Amino acid sequence: MKIIHLTASYKPAYIYGGPIQSVAKLCEAATKIIDESKEKGNFDLQVLTTTANGDQELNVSPGKPVLIDGVSVTYFKRLTKDHSHFSPQLLRELKNILQAVKEKNIVHIHGWWNLVSVLSCWVVKWYNIPVVLSPRGMLTAYTQNNRNSFAKRILHYFIGKRLLQYCHIHATSDQEKDDIQKIINPKSITVIPNLVNFQASAASSKTMNFDNDPAVFRLIFLSRIEEKKGLELLFEALSLLNINWQLTVAGSGKKEYVDYLKIKASDFNISRHINWIGQVENKDKYRIIAQHDLLVLTSFNENFANVVIESLSVGTPVLISDQVGLSDYVTSQKLGWVTTLNVNAIKETLLIAFSQKEKREMIKASAPEIIRKDFNDDVLANRYLELYKQLI
Template sequence: MNSILDEKLKVIHITASYKPAYIYGGPIQSVGKLCEALVSLGVSDKGLGTDDLQVLTTTANGTKELDVKIGAPILINGVSVTYFKRQTKDHSHFSLGLLFGLRKRILRNHQDDSNNEMSKRQTPNAKLLIHIHAWWNLVSVLSCFVAKWYRVPVVLSPRGMLTSYTLGNRNSLSKKIIHALLGKQLLKYCHIHATSEQEKKDILKIITPKSITVIPNLVSFQFPVSNIHKLINDTFHLLFLSRIEEKKGLELLFEALAIVNIPWLLTIAGTGKSEYVQSLKRKAKELGIHEQITWIGQVSNEDKFNLLAKHDLTALTSYNENFANVVVESLSVGTPVLISKFIGLADYVADKNLGWITGLNIEEIKTGILSAYHDIEKRKEIRINAAILVNTDFNDGALAEQYVEYYKNVLFTPFPLT
């Protein structure tokens, strides 16, 4: 094992979007945090130096484009990032420039200097690894195809994109076509990285990858938080902090809140498609709870931790989440969580007794809210202990070392490249 870990490696991260495209929510934070931690660890020769880690991404920023330099690497928080224009402005994020940029970098890293394409394809560089983030977009799928063509090992972090829920949900027909024509064979070539045991189980229901490994996301914390929340209040303050979309289960939360017999207020922080947000507002009005809900839109990274600390409970009743960064962010400031059992961190929250786990039944969610409201002692203990626990369990340096070890085991453990 030591001889493997002493080896040198280079990693190209492929992601359809990158900082500062915060409109895409948690994955942007997770990918950026991972790359920054790997480069930071490289200072101590345990991680990857700036020259050893590159990010290739697009200018995607929702329906708009980021105002950034195109086609040449720039440093973003110490990470070398190259942005490419995309030809489509939708969720497919097709970018011809990115694909050519990836090919150029692969060929540059081949040990054989021959100009013969076939010769280069037959002489893979054992030191190079491609780490692809997310799936079902053309950046990820076609980058995987390029890597497989040139026989470069691939680590894929699906980030919740390889579950039965996702496959059967939005754009399900196009996903099934991509999966049948190309995706299924490409996924067999990949080493899969899952962020939780639940995500691992979901993935294995769909595909049998070359290998699969669980390592948690890296999540940003902010210590200390200046606002100390009073535990005993007449009104129970709940917070939803996430991208607003169907899988988050806000309708379920609304229906449960409509039948609880306690005084409450709900703050909703985040953005989503305007049509869907408006449908939620109509539902809240139909349920007679709209005056107890405050919609504050997107919250900056600088402000969100104080916002979390001011609330009694962070609620996320999602149909499916591979990880859910907001759970760790909330606990890092001592705010308990109420989450569905279909969230990747549900087992962690249950094991550490850091909140309440519920199903997707309205009565179950109602019961969870009432339990959280009445159990002041448990909330007090979480306020005191949660920050220490998550700071230990999700330590940047320790997790970054796990990723480096994982990369080297993928690179230097013999696997068939077909």
């Protein structure tokens, strides 16, 4: 069986956030299982991707397969930048692979609304090969009506809709599944959570420069800084609090939007409470999260949100919006607080989280073990491999 993963970007293009981590983690865990199984030799997993790295290109040799943490990855040059990623060389290589071996192939495409995903899906459909599509949050009412909405509607009407009906959809949460089914009726839809890194691969001595006042409620936002993350709502809610709080904003985004948020913080008179630390390296991330009392994510839409699992893996409770895919999980496991996207609701939920110090301590003690059990790499990777076998 040849398993081909197609994605517009792959690590080390960490600028694209959580999906980079999830796709790579899946490929690494599946490759490990294949290598250690009795069926080694009957499986061949490879990744086709582009050199995309935001406005820049990755420093790699295009067209030559390389091993990235045990996974065979081939990067191809792109002719267009974000968010189209047009790469004729990638499409040509995909066609050559499918022509060479037409039986027992399966293609897993990650993401949508880019020319790697859409055109690759068209090529695979032409050869009548099964397609698993992980939209990665790209098939929701929010994303359809947000950025480049007119172009998306045109693409969906003329090409996308028929391609999506050919696919077996993979959703990362029940919420994402519900969102997808409002837009398209695929061949099938299966819910399997993301694989998530729990700990940094290297030790780090980086720490935050906090004072030692235990009365300070230390909050952290760690994600790509963009409109859908709801930071404006969070800032307004924080401006209404009468407690001693500090917010760390970790992540990068377009300079114009980050500058706009800093102006908003000034308008709300909360600038002195916010520490902007920029992009955080993986080796520093977990230590920094663990130094805070609460991770906050008041997003308008998140199909999953890896950072929620990352935070809980080091015992830091979470406060998230009900539009985050993991909100049901957080509620059922009692690992944090869930709020609606209303400023007063966010404010009140923050105050509840602040007042329930005993609950935060209980989460700190119990969450790491719960996360390691519920998001075990081998268990989840085997579910993906079983899905591939069933579809073939």
